[in-house]
Amino acid sequence: MASATCFVVSGMRFSLQRKLLVLLGLVILIALSSSVLLRNFVIRDFKAFGEGRMLDRLYQVQAVLEGRYQQAGGWKREQVANDLVWAWLSGIELRLYNADSQLVLDTRQALASLPPVMQQRIAASTNRRPLPPDSTEFQSYPLFLKGEEIGHLDLQLPRPVHESFFIRSSNLFLIYSLLGLGLTAVILSFLAARRISRPLQELTAAAEGLASGDPAQRVLTESSDEIGRLATTFNRMADRLEAQEQLRKQLVSNAAHELRTPLMIIRGELEGMMDGLLPVTPEALQSLHDEASRLTTILDGVDELTRAQTAALQLHQKEIALLPFLQGIVSRFSHTAEEQQVTISVIGDQHSTAWIDPDRFTQIMVNLIANALKAMPNGGRLEIHLSATAQARYIEVIDTGPGIPADLLPHVFERFAKGKTGGLGLGLAIVKELLTAHGGSIFVARSSDKGTCFRIELPDKNGGSA
Structure with missing residues (x-):
């Protein structure tokens, strides 16, 4: 529990x-x-x-x-x-x-x-x-x-x-000071209490609106003190909640769209069999099985994406030497690369290290390498470049395939964004979520060979060395 x-x-x-x-x-x-x-x-x-x-x-x-x-x-x-x-x-x-x-x-x-x-x-x-x-x-x-x-x-x-003069003067001075300073202090106290409580009242109203389901609630920040930072944090939280809500709606909508097609096919074929319009043959049953498998694949992809979004709470990071780690992942694709006549090379400093979760980062690299190999079925070259600075580690996955269409390039990390090779369109979304969990980022661009270049950036933290 x-x-x-x-x-x-x-x-x-x-x-x-x-x-x-x-x-x-x-x-x-x-x-x-x-x-x-x-x-x-x-x-x-x-x-x-x-x-x-x-x-x-x-x-x-x-x-x-x-x-x-x-x-x-x-x-x-x-x-x-x-x-x-x-x-x-x-x-x-x-x-x-x-x-x-x-x-x-x-x-x-x-x-x-x-x-x-x-x-x-x-x-x-x-x-x-x-x-x-x-x-x-x-x-x-x-x-x-x-x-x-x-x-x-x-x-x-x-x-x-x-x-007598001193006592009388001190009494008058005390009376005037008590009246003047006391009244001034009361006025200043009222203004200070109002200035302190007003942004908190606005925060309370905005939080109540957010709790009631209005994600557009924001607070105007007018200072940089603790209350101002609290308002900024609240706005950032509201932005993230609104973004998560939009992503959730988009994910549900996209998942429903993806599930609708195989379900319609299964329903149509079953109704045809029930009405006697379609024969119940092994080929028809195999078609139903294929569509059911497609449904399972979609659901597994959505489940994988959900687990990737919560990976930040489950990461087990440790310091890993990147070059041998990447070479070990590439060796898994040696047979596939040989069949497709694709040359894979890993280039970089063998002393570069980074704090990563080995299992999650393996999933990232496997996804990128598999996509690159799918883009080069008839041969090509896949290069993985590793570089480092005092602030970050960089990994570039460059292929010589046909490249991603310009209109799809800004949307490749969105859920259910599909290219010409098909698929569910969840792989790169999962990659981005996992890198975000590592505190890193990923960018995509067309390479100089008209292929695709994915650039990963990992922050240097907890003692990683260049």
Whole structure:
């Protein structure tokens, strides 16, 4: 029992275009979500960086104030005022207390102690960072000198203007990018899904038409990618199926035509015998036997042609030295050639090899040589030339017979194409099918001696040597 390979395809609830849209939509959501996550990470790191810089400035302010206390021997408002102003310019609001927790000076008082011109300049430089309102959200940091607490600082870190601007700008940029890029991605995804699914839909429709019996279904190929190659392969398959269907119809028609004549003869003679119009003699029975044999021959030829068409699945190829192989085939016809006074010669390089099925290729050569001998019943010359290149092997079968008529020459490899010598007209069709199975080809032309030249071309593969 021949084994068959089945591919199980689950039923699709959604079309391919919708599936692609869903897939691309998920990819878009993941990409946009990653941008949101990236923005959050950047903002977090930016805030951590800003807080770190602010703490560094705070430590500098502590060191400066502790040094100022040591120089003055205590807290002097006029000496620490500039330090609090400098701290404010760095983005820190301070309240300085002594060891008894009494307020020495704060940022507002320090700014108010400056000359009006300085106040205006400081206000102009910090106009985008106004002094925050009074708040209890101050953090306390002690001040030490030689291990003793000399006071403490209450400070408030106002939200930096640059940080607020950065966060606001990043939020706007994120919103615009999500809307713009998201919409663009959706549109591109829709176009891509449509472009991918449309040729597949056309392929599906064409395949359904082909399955329903319409061999003229084809798909227009617009690209050279995988889908384009799939469409090209489908068209090539459809071409072959259409050609096979035409050949099948032609074969059936030709076979019916060939079978009709002997059947009519057999029927006519039997009816004549039954009606008493024809005598039942050994000669009449022999005639019926001859027609039955003719029917058998036709059916055998059709069967042989069918087996030749499927030979590609049954070839047993191996590397064969061509010259001795051809000489062995020619030796089978030595007696016939001697009777017909035909000279046969095989010429070529004895080292030429080819990968062939010996049995099938013998059938090819026997058919060609037999046809050549039939064309020369009264003597002649038959030459078999063998040549080779790095790409192919060539075998030419040349006879000096009357040649094939010009009107029949283009049709000699067609089924039931008959020449003057009679026959079924299947031999050369079988030859062509067998050579096609070998990956080769055959051509026919009139030779220089007004005879016929058949040229066989075999590809060089699997290590054949010239």
